[in-house]
Amino acid sequence: MQDEPIYLDCNSTTPVDPRVVDAMLPYLCAHFGNPSNTYHYGAEPRQALASARDQLARLLGTTADEITFTGSGSKANTLAIRGAALAHARSERPRHRVARTSSKSYARTARPQLGPGDAREGAPRRLTRANCRRGPRGTPAGTSRS
Known part of the structure; x- marks a missing residue:
């Protein structure tokens, strides 16, 4: 030892x-x-x-x-969130995204990378069957937002 x-x-x-x-x-x-x-x-x-x-x-x-080098872990996280959000927006069948963070400053950094309604401050919305049936921004799940 x-x-x-x-x-x-x-x-x-x-x-x-x-x-x-x-x-x-x-x-x-x-x-x-x-x-x-x-x-x-x-x-x-x-x-x-x-x-x-x-x-x-x-x-x-x-x-x-x-390969993309960034100046910090926060910038790398923001880049990853931006890529995931863009891929999600371009997807034919958008899926629900659930994200939790213990860092309020990181949540503020990530917020501009997501669309309105994709990032929420405070307590998460209660998970119910109705919420699961609604897609992003209140659209029916499985439909595109074109």
Whole structure:
């Protein structure tokens, strides 16, 4: 048994692997430019980002254009909600969505990504047979909103 404590709170923050520190140091010190900009300082970070995207795509068995890096977990969650909401809106047979969050700030971030009536603050609507028969925005379940 180990005498050292074991860190189990990786949900809130995670220790950085030394290999990641080694790989990132050049971009934190020397090549610090914004990869989205076309100026000289952005060239090296832009190439490194493209290389990382290619490596991750190969690892996941997809293409680099399917990989999106975000600046935070909240931005990643918002992007996922936006994608799910758009796919739902374009679906021939929209289904009910149920989402719960313990974070009020995250609920405010996600709210603009959903249509009116899709996100509700406060207590969820009571689940009844009538509510289940109604689709999004009060339309009958299984019908499109065109």
